[in-house]
Amino acid sequence: MSAQVVLAARNVAKSYGQVHALKGVNFDIHRGQVTTLFGENGAGKSTLMKILSGVIQPTSGQIVLDGQPVAFGNANDARDRGISIIHQELSLAPNLSVRDNIFMGREIMGPLGVDYAEEERQTRALMEELEEQIDPATPVEDLRLGQQQIVEIARALSVDSRILIMDEPTSALSASEVEVLFKVIRDLTARGVSIVYISHHLEEALTITDHAVVLRDGVMTAYAPRAEIDLEWIVRNMVGENYDLGSPPDSAKGDVALSIRDLSVPDATGQDLVRGLNLDVRAGEIVCIYGLMGAGRTELLETVAGRLRATGGQIVLEGHEISHLSIGQRIARGLALVPEDRQRDGLVQTMSVGQNLSLASIARFTRGLFTSTRAERDLVDDSIRRVTVKTSGGGAPIGSLSGGNQQKVVIGKMLATNPRAILLDEPSRGIDIGAKAEVFRLLAEGAKNGLAVVYSTSEVSECLSIAHRIIVMHKGRITAEFDSTVSKDRIMAASGESQAA
Amino acid sequence: MSATTTNPAKPRSLNIGRLLLEGRAFFALIAIIAVFSVLSPNYFTLSNLLIMSSQVAIFGILSIGMLLVILNGGIDLSVGSILALSGVVAGAMMQGVEIDAMGVILYPPVWAVVVLTVCVGAAVGAVNGVLVAIFKVPPFVATLGVMYVARGIALLMTNGLTYNNLRGSEALGNTGFNWLGFYRIGGVPISVIVLAVVAIAAGLMLSRSAFGRWLYASGGNERAAELSGVPVKRVKITVYAVSGALAAVAGLVLASQLTSAGPTAGNAYELTAIAAVVIGGAALTGGRGTVRGTMLGAFVIGFLSAGLVIIGVSSYWQTVFTGAVIVLAVLMNSLQYGSGARKT
Numbered sequence A: 001m002s003a004q005v006v007l008a009a010r011n012v013a014k015s016y017g018q019v020h021a022l023k024g025v026n027f028d029i030h031r032g033q034v035t036t037l038f039g040e041n042g043a044g045k046s047t048l049m050k051i052l053s054g055v056i057q058p059t060s061g062q063i064v065l066d067g068q069p070v071a072f073g074n075a076n077d078a079r080d081r082g083i084s085i086i087h088q089e090l091s092l093a094p095n096l097s098v099r100d101n102i103f104m105g106r107e108i109m110g111p112l113g114v115d116y117a118e119e120e121r122q123t124r125a126l127m128e129e130l131e132e133q134i135d136p137a138t139p140v141e142d143l144r145l146g147q148q149q150i151v152e153i154a155r156a157l158s159v160d161s162r163i164l165i166m167d168e169p170t171s172a173l174s175a176s177e178v179e180v181l182f183k184v185i186r187d188l189t190a191r192g193v194s195i196v197y198i199s200h201h202l203e204e205a206l207t208i209t210d211h212a213v214v215l216r217d218g219v220m221t222a223y224a225p226r227a228e229i230d231l232e233w234i235v236r237n238m239v240g241e242n243y244d245l246g247s248p249p250d251s252a253k254g255d256v257a258l259s260i261r262d263l264s265v266p267d268a269t270g271q272d273l274v275r276g277l278n279l280d281v282r283a284g285e286i287v288c289i290y291g292l293m294g295a296g297r298t299e300l301l302e303t304v305a306g307r308l309r310a311t312g313g314q315i316v317l318e319g320h321e322i323s324h325l326s327i328g329q330r331i332a333r334g335l336a337l338v339p340e341d342r343q344r345d346g347l348v349q350t351m352s353v354g355q356n357l358s359l360a361s362i363a364r365f366t367r368g369l370f371t372s373t374r375a376e377r378d379l380v381d382d383s384i385r386r387v388t389v390k391t392s393g394g395g396a397p398i399g400s401l402s403g404g405n406q407q408k409v410v411i412g413k414m415l416a417t418n419p420r421a422i423l424l425d426e427p428s429r430g431i432d433i434g435a436k437a438e439v440f441r442l443l444a445e446g447a448k449n450g451l452a453v454v455y456s457t458s459e460v461s462e463c464l465s466i467a468h469r470i471i472v473m474h475k476g477r478i479t480a481e482f483d484s485t486v487s488k489d490r491i492m493a494a495s496g497e498s499q500a501a
Numbered sequence B: 001m002s003a004t005t006t007n008p009a010k011p012r013s014l015n016i017g018r019l020l021l022e023g024r025a026f027f028a029l030i031a032i033i034a035v036f037s038v039l040s041p042n043y044f045t046l047s048n049l050l051i052m053s054s055q056v057a058i059f060g061i062l063s064i065g066m067l068l069v070i071l072n073g074g075i076d077l078s079v080g081s082i083l084a085l086s087g088v089v090a091g092a093m094m095q096g097v098e099i100d101a102m103g104v105i106l107y108p109p110v111w112a113v114v115v116l117t118v119c120v121g122a123a124v125g126a127v128n129g130v131l132v133a134i135f136k137v138p139p140f141v142a143t144l145g146v147m148y149v150a151r152g153i154a155l156l157m158t159n160g161l162t163y164n165n166l167r168g169s170e171a172l173g174n175t176g177f178n179w180l181g182f183y184r185i186g187g188v189p190i191s192v193i194v195l196a197v198v199a200i201a202a203g204l205m206l207s208r209s210a211f212g213r214w215l216y217a218s219g220g221n222e223r224a225a226e227l228s229g230v231p232v233k234r235v236k237i238t239v240y241a242v243s244g245a246l247a248a249v250a251g252l253v254l255a256s257q258l259t260s261a262g263p264t265a266g267n268a269y270e271l272t273a274i275a276a277v278v279i280g281g282a283a284l285t286g287g288r289g290t291v292r293g294t295m296l297g298a299f300v301i302g303f304l305s306a307g308l309v310i311i312g313v314s315s316y317w318q319t320v321f322t323g324a325v326i327v328l329a330v331l332m333n334s335l336q337y338g339s340g341a342r343k344t
Helices: A045-052 A075-080 A098-102 A116-129 A145-158 A175-190 A202-208 A231-239 A297-305 A327-333 A342-346 A353-365 A373-386 A403-415 A433-448 A460-466 A488-495 B002-006 B012-022 B024-039 B046-071 B079-095 B110-133 B139-158 B190-208 B210-220 B222-227 B232-258 B269-279 B291-310 B315-338
Strands: A005-016 A019-030 A034-038 A060-065 A068-070 A083-086 A163-167 A194-198 A211-216 A219-225 A256-266 A272-282 A286-290 A312-317 A335-338 A421-425 A452-457 A469-474 A477-483 B097-099 B104-106
Touching (some): A019 A045, A019 A194, A034 A045, A045 A194, A145 A175, A175 A194, A219 A231, A231 A433, A256 A452, A272 A312, A272 A452, A272 A477, A286 A460, A297 A421, A335 A403, A353 A373, A353 B210, A373 A403, A403 A421, A403 A433, A469 A488, A477 A488, B012 B024, B012 B315, B046 B079, B046 B190, B046 B210, B110 B139, B190 B232, B190 B291, B210 B232, B222 B232, B269 B291
Parallel strands (some): A034 A211, A083 A163, A163 A194, A286 A469
Antiparallel strands (some): A005 A019, A060 A068, A256 A272, A469 A477, B097 B104
């Protein structure tokens, strides 16, 4: 474990005005090993990574590369010294081919312009090295997300990166794609490449890392090699207290609030993504839908909410058939959806925190022709309190919030409509543990007050928290149904990922 | 750099820069008035300001409609043509509508002409809206097509000629069309009052009505708005229809001011309207912009070109200046919106 330190941060601090994002952090990256950075949203992980990769400059402190203090002027500077970063959002041009993406901005020039043949040869070599069957001429948009990730990695390798920083590389990957990525990471480390890894998926990160660094509020709270740590250690250092995603609330179960009968949803080509699905959820009950990517969870929830049209079946809310209603009418009847991708489907980035919170319940503060400023403010303040959004107030821009708080805004927006049943598609995606626990606490609270809750997840441990009932979906069907005492293994086996576990 | 602007705690000096940036259209207008007042004694007089304002009115009314469409994330290239078509439709009605079957010529009263013309404008606008919202034609293309079609219909209706007699006659009971363009209430031209009424109504709608909130939301993120229950298609069709109706109002004002209606009127007015909206700080990507800003933008363009005329600068230079102002405005827009706000 005493591998050579290639890159180190010495007492690095970064301030934005009065806000101290990082306060004197020390941090080592070892040659040929994986160092994982744990921390909640806003703990300073991304800031630290941006400093190490030259995207931003530290306010004070030093970066030491191979024992020599260095200062990176910009990201290209760092890249020239072998440090590459793969951002959470991939930076590929979807319309261009794999080859063109890999050599974007550094095209190999021959006497007659770009030497495509040479670029293609090098791309092929890279793909072979990564053991991926991707043709260099394939447009990136035709690749699966996991393969796109591979292309990003190939691009980083093509500039001979010795240090590769990955910011949440697995958040959009399926279990099998994660396996591929981990294999690539192991190959890379075997070749002496150092990896810095950031992930919210703790169990996953533990399987790959050699060192763990925990950041909290801009300070490094703990550091240890893999052999000395476990999941509990990380969580304890991340949140600083005992952490628990909760247990099923002992709410009184009422009548069936939401009933899905024989529902089928087609994809663009007319094939059924969801096939003849039946599900009843009672008031006060929490149901977790577990499944892999492509299992049809998102399609199911979006159809129930009204975004997609079903080819057959019924959706009954409190005894009324609602499948012919618009999204707005369904919301008015008491059915709310918190979508999976909060940036794309949940938030209006141009509006403030308050306007986002009140967006789904405008009718509640409209008097005649006009909206009532006071009624809206009351509703916004009430929502902020109810879902505990950490913000300077309803007027703050939505972009000023951390991921977890943004998610709470989306949930708060839908709770403000006073729903009878709420659907949440991957409510924990991309948010930290503290926020996760709070989201689940909110759901449990809602259920106690008679709300029917359905949420989907791809993390088994989240199913085993507050859900009374666990539904496993596989290829558009319900393949198993468990109560809250089930074991992880049985859930995973039913979802068809036993080999990946 | 991107993080600095999202940071609430900022040094004081930056706030002044911020203030200048956000109030740029206002300061530009003040600067234009100040400069031309020095250059010409006739510029800063009440009568000249009112004359300039009545010229601004037409672009102002158009640009409010344009603002609504741009807030929705679209663009409306057809307003200049709708303006011409509306003028021609109104002109045709003033000449009398001949109904062959009954062998009579109807001369609708002026109020009916106005109402019907606005309805025609709204209907053409609604065609834009349906093309964009239901048939998913990109706004640029849909309104470009309608721009040509509306202009063509206007040309067909008059055979390329212009209606010159819009005064009506006492005997037919359809006088008063020139009221819009020539009369004043308390010294203020009717066109300026129309602009003020439209601006106040649009401002209230945007800031205080549920529809305004729907519009900002669907322009900022249509998918999120839809999932929050906003009837995004209805919003879209409505804004194009309103833009068409306002183009018709502008067409009526212009026809009334000129006491003539020609099929070539309002050529390239849509570009001036877009420029006013952009100078007013609205984002062409949708979701950001205000009526106040757009009004300032319209007055900046109008007062600038009028001032250049008054001090005797060639009209070719006016075109250059107007273009420079637009580019400068867009540059500042990207300063304001480009770096901040986007944090994931």
